[in-house]
Amino acid sequence: MKKTLLSVAAAMAVAATTVATAGTAHAATVWTVSPGQSIQAAVDAAQPGDTIQLAAGTYQESVQVVKDNITIKGAGSGTDGTVLTPPAAFPDNHCGSHQAGICFRGTVDGTDGPTSHATSFVTGGRVTGVRIDGFRVGISLSATDGTRADGNTVLNSGSYGVTDTVSKNSTIGANVISDAARAAIYVGNYNIPASHTVVTGNKVIRSAYGISSYDSSGVDVTRNAVSGSCSGFFSFSDSYRVPGGELLNVANNAFTSNNANCPGQYGFPQAVQGSGVILVGATHATVQQNAVSGNIGPDPMSGGIVVVTSHTFDPADPTEEGDISVTSNVLHGNGPADLVWDGAGSGITFTYNACGTSSPSGLCSAS
Template sequence: MTPRQKTHAVYIGWSAAVAAALVAGLVGGPVSASAAPRSHAVGPGGSIQEAVDAARPGDTVVIAPGLYRESVRITKALTLRGSGPGTVLTPGTARTRAAKGCAEEGNGICVTGTAERELAGVSVRSLTLRGYRRTGLWASRTDRLSVRRVTSEANGVWGIAQHRSVRSVLKGNTVLENGDAGIFVANAIDAEGGATDTGGTEIAENRAAGNRIGVTVRRVRNLSVRNNTVTGNCAGMFIVGDESRPAAGAMTVRSNTVERNNLFCPATERLPALQGSGIVLTGSEATVVRDNRVRDNVGTWPMSGGIVLFKSFVGAANTDNVIERNDVTGNSAADLIDGGGGTGNRFADNVCATSRPGGMC
């Protein structure tokens, strides 16, 4: 063994001893290896799914920088942590699709509980998801899911999406050039029904650009959408409800920057053509839209404008929403639009130049 190799071996032994001593000191004595959370390392050429399968609840899977051609299904409480944007997951070949169901459905990472038991306490952070046919990160029936510092880009439908989930934190992520919404939170995508209570889900400090819609929240209640930067999409934010009960709403949309969402997206089976929409409420009740900067969203389509109240396509009106203290300028067809009927909607103390009907600025 060379002197350099001996030094390296001594350093590794010293580091392991110090780490063991620190752990023992923190908990007041030796820790059983079977009881302590473990860390599982994955490097280029390794399988993330195999590490996830080997992990126990509470463990952490750490992924080194590199390109990983696979999908990953998570069905236990653990942390999946990349090493920053350079940790990239992209669709794999048939031979590498170990995540049963997730890859076949066209998703990158799937976090899934069951109807009988929600999956609680999963954390995904610091990695990139790119080019999946459906969704970069898909979550279903989860509780306290945390998604932070994830980049999800160029996926066929959604960047980060969840349904039937509660108390999530989606924070500090970047969603770019996805086919539908960059971030999508819904009651259910596989059934009709009233809005569900998210238990205080947070959509915060994300950046959305180049998507069809930056952020969509559909048929849910009790959540906050705050401090996001949404620019360069066809539409900025959609708050969507329908005629079912309970109605969508009872949420806060505040301190977001929603500017220049002027890409053009053609009509689909569900929506007309989109261009120049800032914040759109359709079929919402008791939602507070406050302290947002909504500027230079310009279009000539039905939902174009700064902050737009629009009757849902099944006829549900907006009721009892509060639109106040927003900076809404440079938008067209108008800065503020109260359309589609509804009662109890209040516009107050907004900085704006044009409104439909007139007199709201």
């Protein structure tokens, strides 16, 4: 079934006529929205299972989804597709308070930070084919389960390109993200041990900490390309809040020339520059089959793949880093070294890595 949204009132009237099938099942509806019409009105009128189809053109909105299984589908993420830019005034809701473009939002008993818990999840849902430009946060997934953000372009975010917080089983894939002030993609699923988040096939350019995860478990970072940032992938204290949580897996990515300079900021005191992969206080992690080159900087966390304790930066952090495998990576032209380890932790292994330099020496398996 397909509907065209003419106004809020008309949308609500049309939604009321949607025909149910099989007794209680909702017949999925496609709501078509054109420039000048309201995406939020279509979302508000939609029922779980519906699709919001956005025509090509520019929309000035911040859109919040608090229902299950809603798809927002643009006409493509190029300049001639669906373009979302900030409104003159943001709405009075979670999405608006974060100055975000598109938000999927469940219920959280905190502020989406490390001490927060989701009390109810928005399940399913997807945003795809949208070009999102100039928001503080491009796409926010908060207290969601099984939500997808894929095939989008996210530009010029004042904070993050895509955030995935207090959520589980998300897929963030095949997006192009550039010029995010903090990180292009940020995963913080915190107190959720049963999560499995997939970050795959994204292209990230000039976005501070590139792809990052904090206090998270069950994160797969695969087949992404990150360049021109301060770091390619940055993990801090992952898994310590959820002992026994699934693995952090960083595999088959390309981290190239991430030589921008991020001074100590956002509560993290250490400057970051010229880092391919950084694991700070990580546990249960594998870094494998990545191509890491040309990441050069002067800081303690500079280099190709860097494994360091979190105690240096946060003495109160209870993490005991360990069970980390760095294997079968190809590294060259990184400085001060291709592989860097501060010697802390237990069960940390470096095997079959093709590289030329390491600190301490002897971590490379081939030159």
